[in-house]
Amino acid sequence: MIKMPSSYDIIYFSEANKMGKKYVDNYWDFIGADTKEYTHSFHIYPAMMIPQVAREILSRYKNNDMKILFDPYCGTGTSLVEGSLVGLKCIGTDLNPLARLISKSKVTKVNINNIIKLLNNFEKLTKNKNIKVYQRPNINNLDFWFKEKQIVDLMFIKDFIDSIDNQDEKDFLLVPFSETLREVSLTRNGEFKLYRIPKEKINNWNPNTIKLFTEKLMRNINGYKEFEKKNKLFNHEVYNFNSSEEIPNELIQENSVDIVITSPPYGDSGTTVAYGQFSTLSNEWLGIEDARKLDKKLMGGKTTDIQETGFKVLDDIIQQIAVEKPKRAKEIWSFYRDYKKSIENVSKIVKNHGICAYVVGNRRVSNIELPTDEFTRYVFENNGFKHVETIIRNIPNKRQPKKTSPTNKTGNTVSTMTNEYIVIMKKED
Numbered sequence: 372m373i374k375m376p377s378s379y380d381i382i383y384f385s386e387a388n389k390m391g392k393k394y395v396d397n398y399w400d401f402i403g404a405d406t407k408e409y410t411h412s413f414h415i416y417p418a419m420m421i422p423q424v425a426r427e428i429l430s431r432y433k434n435n436d437m438k439i440l441f442d443p444y445c446g447t448g449t450s451l452v453e454g455s456l457v458g459l460k461c462i463g464t465d466l467n468p469l470a471r472l473i474s475k476s477k478v479t480k481v482n483i484n485n486i487i488k489l490l491n492n493f494e495k496l497t498k499n500k501n502i503k504v505y506q507r508p509n510i511n512n513l514d515f516w517f518k519e520k521q522i523v524d525l526m527f528i529k530d531f532i533d534s535i536d537n538q539d540e541k542d543f544l545l546v547p548f549s550e551t552l553r554e555v556s557l558t559r560n561g562e563f564k565l566y567r568i569p570k571e572k573i574n575n576w577n578p579n580t581i582k583l584f585t586e587k588l589m590r591n592i593n594g595y596k597e598f599e600k601k602n603k604l605f606n607h608e609v610y611n612f613n614s615s616e617e618i619p620n621e622l623i624q625e626n627s628v629d630i631v632i633t634s635p636p637y638g639d640s641g642t643t644v645a646y647g648q649f650s651t652l653s654n655e656w657l658g659i660e661d662a663r664k665l666d667k668k669l670m671g672g673k674t675t676d677i678q679e680t681g682f683k684v685l686d687d688i689i690q691q692i693a694v695e696k697p698k699r700a701k702e703i704w705s706f707y708r709d710y711k712k713s714i715e716n717v718s719k720i721v722k723n724h725g726i727c728a729y730v731v732g733n734r735r736v737s738n739i740e741l742p743t744d745e746f747t748r749y750v751f752e753n754n755g756f757k758h759v760e761t762i763i764r765n766i767p768n769k770r771q772p773k774k775t776s777p778t779n780k781t782g783n784t785v786s787t788m789t790n791e792y793i794v795i796m797k798k799e800d
């Protein structure tokens with residue numbers, strides 16, 4: 372049964388195809404909803420999808436024949452958790468190692484009693500800490516980003532985690548470790564980019580690393596217990612392939628996926644959300660090489676000369692921006708180049724009558740809105756899909772800059788985004 376939206380305003384935006392509607396729907400605001408249920412509480416991350424969005428898409432579009440959900444930009448795995456809760460096998464991919472660690476850990480079966488034992492052992496150890504010389508982690512400017520007391524405590528926790536044999540249990544503890552190290556570092560909390568807190572605040576900066584870690588681990592244990600009670604199927608795969616390049620056939624076969632639920636980045640990392648920078652310190656503590664090069668590998672990270680995307684509205688906008696800002700126009704084109712390729716590849720692995728739900732943002736550049744929702748629809752339509760509907764939702768509390776400074780002058784801001792577009796497409800051969 373399809374639920375009717377509480378209030379909506381139908382805007383037909385294509386005379387040629389009136390099948391699909393586009394409307395603003397306040398039902399999708401989910402004001403006051405608990406976005407941290409189950410394992411959704413595990414770790415903060417930029418531009419997370421709220422679980423209620425994935426849940427509502429599943430409640431409207433999942434049918435009993437569906438078996439496989441795929442998310443080509445799975446981030447911390449919001450749609451994988453929701454898919455698992457309704458009994459789907461969930462497959463995700465993300466180029467960010469931190470995102471993969473978090474999403475895997477959210478949907479992997481562990482023996483929670485073993486985790487509780489580990490927590491107890493850890494707490495005992497903290498009471499009679501031996502003086503031990505640890506190997507310092509290989510992190511650029513370690514002393515610039517952390518004070519010595521926090522470094523020592525983090526090394527103590529990491530040493531404990533490294534001694535765990537079972538990889539899934541180890542990962543379960545690495546998630547709160549990563550969140551803790553970010554919180555005790557000298558980066559400004561509330562910023563996704565790597566900025567250091569002001570000098571005058573550093574002296575008084577003395578967070579309790581051990582306490583934060585144990586609290587977060589306890590919170591995750593509780594979230595996991597709730598998830599385990601409700602979870603119908605622990606069956607997932609989390610990969611690190613780039614769907615703009617290819618979706619390896621040996622991992623996901625053509626015409627095999629029933630439903631795709633995803634929230635792609637809004638633009639290239641350099642000028643929108645820097646997932647790589649947000650994750651740098653965690654990835655480095657986790658021993659990932661080249662962590663600082665990650666943003667360049669994400670969508671739009673490699674710029675090339677502007678060509679046509681084929682979607683005239685967008686091509687005209689890119690040309691218009693290119694007149695005054697050629698570099699910015701190149702970055703925009705490069706993002707849509709990768710995004711288009713990814714949709715083409717995703718289209719192939721979806722079954723006939725399968726659903727793709729893309730939650731996208733239309734960001735503004737030079738005060739012009741980039742119509743990512745319509746571009747998404749256009750590319751899918753050229754790859755055997757029909758438009759079902761586009762739901763426009765308000766983003767009431769997303770941790771996402773609503774204002775940007777187009778001239779980089781303080782106070783000179785324009786609104787970048789207050790809505791999110793849920794574009795629903797159906798494959799119809």
Ligand SMILES: C[S@@+](CC[C@H](N)C(=O)[O-])C[C@H]1O[C@@H](n2cnc3c(N)ncnc32)[C@H](O)[C@@H]1O
Pocket residue numbers: 416417418419420421443444445446447448449450464465466467470612613614615633634635636637646668669670
């Ligand atoms: C908006 S976030 C997804 C958030 C996710 N829905 C969640 O709830 O946590 C977009 C993700 O796309 C990933 N990404 C960007 N370019 C990618 C690419 N070419 N291939 C795979 N993942 C990519 C980023 O690392 C980031 O985690």
